[in-house]
Structure formats: C-alpha cells, structure tokens
Amino acid sequence: MDFSRRDTLALGLGAAALTMLPFRVNAAADDAIAAFTGGASVEDGGIDLGAPEIAENGNTVPIDVSAPGATAILLLAAGNPTPGVATYNFGELAGTQAASTRIRLAGTQDVVAIAKMSDGSFKRAAKTVKVTIGGCGG
Amino acid sequence: MISRRDFLQVSMAASALYGASGFGNWGRLAAQQRLTQDELLQFDAFGNVTLIHVTDIHAQLKPIYFREPEINLGVGDAFGHVPHITGADFRKLYGVADGSPSHYALTYNDFTSLAQTYGRVGGLDRVATVINSIRAERPDALLLDGGDTWHGSYTCYHTEGQDMVNVMNALKPDAMTFHWEFTLGSARVQEIVENLPFAALGQNIFDAEWDEPTDLFPPYKMFERSGTKIAVIGQAFPYMPIANPRWMFPEYSFGIRDERMQEMVDEVRSMGAEVVVVLSHNGFDVDKKMAGRVSGIDVILSGHTHDALPEPVLVGETIIVASGSNGKFVSRVDLDVRDGRMMGFKHKLIPIFSDVITPDADVAKLIDEQRAPYESQLSEIIGQTDSLLYRRGNFNGTWDDLICDALIEERDADISMSPGVRWGPSILPGQDITREDIWNVTSMTYGAAYRTEMTGEFIHVILEDVALFNTDPYYQQGGDMVRIGGMGYRIDISKPQGSRISEMTLLKTGEMIDPAKTYMVAGWASVNEGTEGPQIWDVVESYIRKKGTVTVSPNNSVKVVGA
Numbered sequence: 001m002d003f004s005r006r007d008t009l010a011l012g013l014g015a016a017a018l019t020m021l022p023f024r025v026n027a028a029a030d031d032a033i034a035a036f037t038g039g040a041s042v043e044d045g046g047i048d049l050g051a052p053e054i055a056e057n058g059n060t061v062p063i064d065v066s067a068p069g070a071t072a073i074l075l076l077a078a079g080n081p082t083p084g085v086a087t088y089n090f091g092e093l094a095g096t097q098a099a100s101t102r103i104r105l106a107g108t109q110d111v112v113a114i115a116k117m118s119d120g121s122f123k124r125a126a127k128t129v130k131v132t133i134g135g136c137g138g
Numbered sequence: 139m140i141s142r143r144d145f146l147q148v149s150m151a152a153s154a155l156y157g158a159s160g161f162g163n164w165g166r167l168a169a170q171q172r173l174t175q176d177e178l179l180q181f182d183a184f185g186n187v188t189l190i191h192v193t194d195i196h197a198q199l200k201p202i203y204f205r206e207p208e209i210n211l212g213v214g215d216a217f218g219h220v221p222h223i224t225g226a227d228f229r230k231l232y233g234v235a236d237g238s239p240s241h242y243a244l245t246y247n248d249f250t251s252l253a254q255t256y257g258r259v260g261g262l263d264r265v266a267t268v269i270n271s272i273r274a275e276r277p278d279a280l281l282l283d284g285g286d287t288w289h290g291s292y293t294c295y296h297t298e299g300q301d302m303v304n305v306m307n308a309l310k311p312d313a314m315t316f317h318w319e320f321t322l323g324s325a326r327v328q329e330i331v332e333n334l335p336f337a338a339l340g341q342n343i344f345d346a347e348w349d350e351p352t353d354l355f356p357p358y359k360m361f362e363r364s365g366t367k368i369a370v371i372g373q374a375f376p377y378m379p380i381a382n383p384r385w386m387f388p389e390y391s392f393g394i395r396d397e398r399m400q401e402m403v404d405e406v407r408s409m410g411a412e413v414v415v416v417l418s419h420n421g422f423d424v425d426k427k428m429a430g431r432v433s434g435i436d437v438i439l440s441g442h443t444h445d446a447l448p449e450p451v452l453v454g455e456t457i458i459v460a461s462g463s464n465g466k467f468v469s470r471v472d473l474d475v476r477d478g479r480m481m482g483f484k485h486k487l488i489p490i491f492s493d494v495i496t497p498d499a500d501v502a503k504l505i506d507e508q509r510a511p512y513e514s515q516l517s518e519i520i521g522q523t524d525s526l527l528y529r530r531g532n533f534n535g536t537w538d539d540l541i542c543d544a545l546i547e548e549r550d551a552d553i554s555m556s557p558g559v560r561w562g563p564s565i566l567p568g569q570d571i572t573r574e575d576i577w578n579v580t581s582m583t584y585g586a587a588y589r590t591e592m593t594g595e596f597i598h599v600i601l602e603d604v605a606l607f608n609t610d611p612y613y614q615q616g617g618d619m620v621r622i623g624g625m626g627y628r629i630d631i632s633k634p635q636g637s638r639i640s641e642m643t644l645l646k647t648g649e650m651i652d653p654a655k656t657y658m659v660a661g662w663a664s665v666n667e668g669t670e671g672p673q674i675w676d677v678v679e680s681y682i683r684k685k686g687t688v689t690v691s692p693n694n695s696v697k698v699v700g701a
Contacts, residue, residue, distance in 0.1 A: 052393045053612040056379035062349050062391075100349075130613050132380060133603050 029076050029083040029112065036074045036087070037122045039111055046123035047073070047115040055105060058131040064100035067123060068125035073099065078126075079109025090092075107131050149520040173239055175495050179271050184484035185474030187366055187413060189275040190269055192256075193284030193441035194463035194561070197294035197302050198578070199505045201258035201492035201564035204464045206446065207531025208246045211701045213631055216423050221445035221460060224531070232448050243466070243489040244446055249579055250526050253566055256491060260465030262305050263497035264490045268468045269309055270498060276472075278363035281311045282370060284441030284461070285419045288330070289318035290561050292577035293512050298326050301508035303334075308504055313359055314339040316380075317375035317419045317442065321583045328354060334484035335417040339372020339417060341402050346391040357402045360409060366475050369406035371419040371435075373399065373428075373440060377615045383584050384393025385667040394420070394612055396428050403434040413475045415439065422460055423611035429453035437471060444560045448487050458484060464563060466490055516574040521682040523571055524689040529579070533698065534621040537562060537579050537692040541674070542623025543690075544681035545660040549589050549671075552644060553597065553625045555661035558604065558618035569684055573675075580662075580675045585672040587662040594642065595653035597625075601639045607631040625695070626653065632700030645695060 033042070047067035055061045065073050065088075075085040088099045103111070115123040123129045142639035161212035189265055212222025223231055225245050234240045236538040242252035243259065272279050287306060288299030299322050306314075320327055331354055344350060351357065358371040376394045378387070403414055413436050418425050429438055430453055432638045438458045446462030450471075461469040467487050474482040509516060529535040536540070538556050562579035565571060592600075604620045619629070628641040642651035651657070662674040682688055 050397070054377060054380055054393075054615050056346075056384065056391055056393070128613075130615070132615060133600065 007093075026078045026083070029078040032074065032076055032084055033112075033114055036072075036116070040113060040120075040122055042124045044123040044124050045106050046117070047113055047125045049111065049113045049125035049127050050100075051111050051127045051129050053126075053128075054130045054132060058105045058107075060102045061105050061111075061129060062100065062102050063111060064098065065113045065115075066096070066098035068097055068115070069117050069119075070097040070115040070123075072116040073097070074114040075099075075101070075103075076112045076114075077103055077105055077109060078112050080104075080106050105129055105131050173491065173494050175267075178488055178491065178494060179268060181272075181470060181472070181486050182484075183275055184472035185482065186364055187368060187473040187475050188272060188279035189415060189437065189439065189469075189471040190272055190279050190281045191284065191439040191459055191461045191469040191471065192265060192281070192465070192467075193419075193439070193461050194286040194444050195262070195283075195465045196286055196290030196463065196561040197288065198260055198291065198464045198563065199262050199293070199301065199508065201261035201264070201462065201490075202267055202464060202565060202578070203249075203258055204255050204260070204466050205526070205528040205564040206244060206246050206332070207251045207444070207529075207560065208535075209531040209533050209698075210445075211532050211607065211631060211698070212423070213607045214611075216426070216611070219610065220447055220451060220578045221422050221443065221622060226513055234448075239489065239491065240448070243491075244448065246528075246638075247390065249528070249564070250566055253564075257493040259488050259492055261492045261497065262309070262465055263499075263502035264492050264495040265465055265468055266309055266501040267495050268488055268490065271462050272470055280313070280361060280363065280368065280370065280415075281309065282327065282415070282439055283311045283314040284417055284439055285314060285316045285374065286318045286441065286463075286561070287314070288322060290581055292516055292574050292581060293509055295581045295583070296512060297508070298322055299330060303330055304508060305501065305504055307335060307664065308501055311336045312361065313339050313370050313372065313417055315339050315372040315374050315417050315419050315441075316343070316355075317378065318480070318582075320378055320387045320390065321382050323583065324389050327387070331355070339370065339371075340374035340392075341371055341398055342376060342395040343372075343374050344391040344393075344395075345391055349391065350551060352390070357398075358406055360406065360411065367410050367412050368415060368475075369411035369413070370415045371399070371402050371410075373416055373420055375419040375421075376424065380615055381665075383665040383667065386583065386694070394424065394428065396431050396492075400432045400434075401426065403432060406489065407434055411477045413473060413480050418442075421614075422458070422610075423614065425458050426451065426453055427611045429456040429458060430499070437473070437483075439469070440624045446487060450483070450485050455480075457485075459485060461487065463561065492587045505633070516572065518573045519570045520573055520576065520679050520683060521571050522687045523569060524567055524687055525565055525691075526564065527561050527571075527690065529560055531560065532558075532618045533696055534693050536693075537564075538621035539690050539693050540682075540688060541662075541678055542621060544678045545587060545662070545674075546624050548677045548681050549660035550658070551589060551624070551660035552646065552657045553592075553659045554623035555600075555659060556621040556623070556664040558620050560618060571688070573679065576675050576678050576682070580678060582663060584664065584669065585662055586664070586669045587660060587674045587677050588664055588669050589658065589671060591656045592659045593653065594651040594655050596658065597651065597659070598639060598642060598653065601627065601629075601642075602636050607638070608635065622696070626697075626699035627695075628697040628699065630700040631698065643695075
C-alpha cells in the first residue's frame with residue numbers, strides 16, 4: 001500500500017488535537033532496521049505479524065508476532081515519531097519464538113516486524129493499521 | 139467422475155434459471171392481478187438441508203415502505219459487480235421486467251407509483267407465515283438471524299430491545315449474530331443474551347482486556363438435522379468500536395479476525411461438520427474478500443450492507459447470500475449435503491409483500507401487545523410530506539436532507555452532519571409523518587444533537603476520514619458517507635484517502651469553505667462519550683411540526699466523480 005503524506009495525519013481520537021506529522025520516508029525506521037540487520041538483506045515471509053486492519057483504539061493496539069526459529073524479533077511502528085517498539089530476544093530454551101504486546105499508533109501507518117533467524121538470515125512482515133476518528137457506521 | 143465444482147456450477151445454472159423464471163412469473167401474474175402467497179412461496183424442495191436467513195430487521199415489526207439504494211458505489215475489485223449495481227442496470231442483469239413486483243422490491247426507480255400498486259413490504263407477522271410455511275415442508279430448517287435486530291424503532295428504544303426479543307423468540311431462531319444490539323450497552327446485551335433461547339454467536343467477539351474469546355458469545359454451534367451435521371459460525375460486525383460508541387461496550391473487541399475464522403472452520407470440520415455456514419454481519423464486500431481467504435466455508439449468509447440479491451454470488455466454492463433489510467425479504471437456501479460435502483444448492487429471495495402474504499395471527503397479536511402501551515405516542519401525526527422520503531445509500535437521501543435541514547434551522551447552524559446509515563423505512567408523498575416514522579429513521583441510544591464550532595480544515599479532515607471508499611474492503615470500516623447539510627463538496631472516490639474531497643462550499647453564501655475560519659456545525663450520533671444536546675427525534679419533530687408539510691428539493695450539492 002502506498003502512503004501519501006496526508007495518510008499520516010495524526011487524528012486525535014477525541015477529535016481534539018490535530019497535528020501534521022511530516023512523513024520522512026520512515027528514515028528513523030530504516031535506521032533502526034539497518035542497525036538490527038547490520039545492513040544484511042531482508043526477505044519477506046517466515047514471520048507472522050498479527051494486527052487489526054483498523055485500530056479500535058489507537059492508544060492501545062494489540063500486536064502479535066511469531067517467527068519459528070528466530071533468535072530475535074524487532075518490532076517497529078514505522079509512522080510513529082519514535083518508531084521503536086521492542087526487540088524480543090529468544091534464548092535456546094525458549095519454547096516458542098512469539099510475543100504479543102499493545103502499542104500506541106500516532107495515525108494510520110505500517111507496523112513492521114523483522115526476525116533474525118538462527119541461521120543469520122532476516123525475515124520481514126508488515127501490516128497497515130488504519131487509525132480513524134470513527135463514527136457513521138450503519 | 140463429476141467434481142464438486144461441476145455440481146456447484148450446474149446447480150448455479152439451475153438456480154439462475156429458476157430465479158429468472160420466478161421473476162418473469164411475478165411480472166406476468168401481477169399484470170393479471172393475481173400475485174399470490176403460493177407463488178411467492180413456491181419452491182421445489184432440494185437436497186436435505188434448509189437454511190432460512192433474515193437480517194438487518196432494524197426493529198421493523200410492522201409493514202413499511204422501503205426504497206432500495208440508488209447510489210451504491212463499488213471501488214477496486216468491487217467496481218461494476220453486485221451489489222454495486224442499482225436501478226435499470228440491476229433489472230437488466232437479473233432479467234427483471236420494468237414495472238414488475240421484483241422491480242418494485244429490488245430497485246429504486248418509479249418507487250412512488252409502484253408502491254401504490256404493490257403496497258407495503260415486511261412485517262414480522264408475514265415473515266412468520268413464510269417461516270412456518272418452509273418449516274411445514276422442512277421441519278428441520280435452520281432459522282438464522284444476521285443481527286441489527288434489536289435496534290431502530292420507538293418501541294425498541296423504550297423497551298431496550300425487549301419488544302424485538304419477544305417477537306423474535308416467537309419465530310424460534312436457531313442462532314444470531316450482532317451489530318447495533320451492542321449500542322444497548324454491554325450490561326443490557328449481557329442480560330438479554332444470558333436468557334436467549336438460541337445461540338448468540340461471534341467468533342470475532344473478544345474480551346477487550348485480555349484479547350481472548352468470550353464465554354457469552356461462542357464462535358459456533360453444531361447442529362444435527364436429519365442426520366446431517368451443520369456448523370454455523372457467527373461473525374459479528376467487525377468495526378463496532380469504530381463505527382459505534384466504544385464506551386457503550388468497553389469490555390468487547392471485534393475485528394475481522396479471518397485467521398481465527400479459518401481455525402474455526404478447520405475445527406468444526408475436524409468435529410465432523412458436513413456443511414459449514416457463516417452467519418455474518420461483515421457487509422457484502424468484506425464477506426466476498428473473506429470467502430477468498432478462508433477455505434472450507436460452504437455458505438455465507440451476509441448482512442450489514444442491506445443488499446437484496448436474487449441469486450447467490452459464488453466465490454470459489456462458497457456461496458454468498460444477501461437477504462436485504464427491514465423485514466422486506468426472507469432467503470430460503472436448500473442444500474444437497476452428501477458424503478460429507480455440499481454438492482449443490484437452490485435459493486430463493488422471497489419478498490414479503492404485506493398485502494399478499496397472510497399475517498400469522500399469533501405473531502400479529504404478539505406484535506400488537508408490544509406496541510399497545512405506546513400506541514398513542516406512535517400514531518401521533520406530526521406533519522405531512524410532499525416528497526418521497528428515503529435513504530439513498532452511499533450519500534444523502536431525502537430523509538437525510540430533511541434531518542440536516544432540521545438541524546440547521548432548529549440548532550441555528552451553518553453546516554449539519556448526519557450519520558451514514560442505510561436503515562429507516564421510506565415515506566410516500568402525501569403521507570402523514572407520525573412520531574413512529576421519525577423514530578424509525580433516528581432512533582438510537584446516542585442520539586444527542588450536538589452543536590459545536592469547527593474550522594474548515596477540521597471539517598475537511600472529518601470528510602476525508604469517513605470517506606470509506608477504500609479499494610481493500612477490510613479497510614472500509616462499514617459505513618456510508620456522512621450526510622452533510624448546508625455545504626456542498628466534490629468527492630473523487632478514485633483518489634486515495636486524504637485527497638478525495640475538494641470544492642467545499644458553504645451553500646448559504648456560495649463561498650468556498652475557508653480552512654482557517656470557524657463554522658457552527660450541528661450534528662448527531664457522535665461516538666464521543668458525554669455528547670450534549672437535545673435528542674435528534676425531538677429536533678426533527680419540532681421542525682416538521684413548524685413546517686406542517688415538508689418539501690425536500692433534490693440535493694445536487696455533492697458531486698461524485700471517479701465512480
């Protein structure tokens with residue numbers, strides 16, 4: 001899905017404060033990914049990312065990630081002023097390589113997860129979450 | 139060997155032929171003045187399983203007029219496909235003769251004159267007659283209610299849904315799913331559901347705090363009918379906390395959750411289900427997408443978008459059945475289930491012509507009992523209308539324009555906003571407007587009419603945010619365009635969100651809306667907690683009373699392009 005600048009409008013959920021977030025082509029997110037992968041190439045697939053299509057509440061959006069065989073998973077909210085959400089590290093005794101959390105999203109954006117696999121490769125998944133002021137449902 | 143696919147296509151063809159001949163007959167029979175109940179109910183029983191589907195009744199106990207939408211735009215893959223085809227194109231697609239009963243039932247054109255010929259539609263006492271007739275032939279038929287049942291009338295509001303619960307219980311449904319029911323508030327919903335004599339289903343109804351399924355709303359129910367195992371999986375309206383006030387049911391979370399839907403289908407199959415039915419309040423486009431992503435569903439009974447389709451739509455090996463709204467239609471779906479799979483189907487969308495179908499006496503009496511305590515309030519005449527009053531679909535209908543005009547005059551505003559809903563019966567020119575009629579198009583538990591200042595920029599943000607024409611159905615969030623009074627605009631639905639709305643004009647001065655300037659906006663149905671103002675039905679009643687006779691002129695202030 002292509003992003004226009006307007007898509008990143010941060011809509012205050014109470015329809016109150018309204019600010020424009022300039023979308024800097026995910027520069028901070030790209031930096032975080034580069035730091036995590038050390039610049040290695042990243043493939044799509046091999047990691048499941050669960051997120052709602054439309055957030056019921058942008059202040060607490062449930063997200064879950066799962067990547068069998070991963071040693072670490074980096075989770076980013078690409079459109080937030082500070083994209084970093086969490087890095088999960090899995091030891092050898094971890095039963096599953098999965099985690100879930102809730103995150104705050106400033107507006108409609110992609111949530112991105114990068115998994116570092118035990119063989120040193122990197123896997124990627126992303127999902128668009130729409131944050132809306134709501135109303136009008138018939 | 140004949141594959142299942144061949145069977146489906148053969149029976150689809152058979153069904154299409156059947157439907158076509160059925161439609162032709164209606165027209166001819168009506169011309170001969172003998173449209174009869176037997177003709178409407180005529181159905182050559184097929185296979186070994188029968189489903190009866192009703193949905194989106196919106197608390198309409200009595201027969202009403204209901205004009206089908208005129209504007210129903212599809213974007214992306216949905217463009218040009220049913221249900222995004224209306225009027226003459228729809229009639230041409232299904233071979234419906236102009237002026238025939240099915241023209242009246244299924245399309246909007248010539249509504250006023252056809253309504254005088256064919257009369258009111260719906261009425262749950264007539265629906266009861268149809269259900270009883272199907273059950274007389276197929277005692278094991280499953281009756282499934284797609285939701286939006288306990289909302290939408292004066293009596294439903296004042297009894298907090300109890301009138302609808304009492305009448306629906308008399309029809310003996312086997313399962314139900316939900317949308318507007320939750321706007322009764324979670325405590326009331328829990329109270330009703332705990333005592334419901336049938337299954338309350340929703341695989342996507344979750345506990346908001348723990349993000350886990352709930353005990354009160356199981357994902358599915360297994361039925362064994364005439365030796366056939368039938369699984370019915372519920373799918374509640376996915377966008378409830380977004381489209382309706384989240385604070386009224388804070389314990390619950392929804393969403394599409396199609397991965398869990400797949401798990402549920404696999405689970406019921408592993409338990410021996412021979413046929414899998416999804417009772418859905420997703421809306422048609424979301425159901426279509428879901429049918430393409432979740433494998434193993436045989437039938438989706440589709441609700442929410444109020445589409446009435448005379449034939450099922452086939453996606454892969456899943457059939458999607460859309461059964462209209464406001465008690466106007468009942469769908470009968472017969473399935474041939476053998477060797478653990480659905481081999482074929484036969485379907486009929488039965489229009490409830492209230493003058494043709496005899497009311498069931500017991501249910502008629504029960505309905506009158508629900509209404510009796512409120513009869514004097516319901517029947518009070520507030521005014522008359524010179525114009526046909528209806529809701530039009532994606533954009534303003536004349537009812538919406540009337541409500542928007544009432545908001546501007548009664549609340550002394552520049553601009554008014556009314557929610558993008560499709561429920562609410564129509565009123566013919568020359569008809570009285572009663573208090574019941576006003577409540578039928580305004581009744582809700584968050585009807586306070588707010589009055590607030592907004593900048594031109596913020597009005598633009600709102601219109602862009604609720605312009606729901608996303609090419610991906612999962613991101614459409616389930617409503618229509620907010621209805622606007624006092625302001626014109628241009629919308630290009632082919633553009634991405636954020637750049638669709640332009641040429642916003644204040645109608646009373648003809649000036650362009652200034653982003654920096656502040657305007658007085660009146661509206662209702664805010665999803666925000668603590669919204670203050672008079673109830674919308676009182677605002678509309680006061681306006682109509684002052685006018686005596688209302689006239690709504692055609693609204694050309696919204697220019698739609700890119701469709």
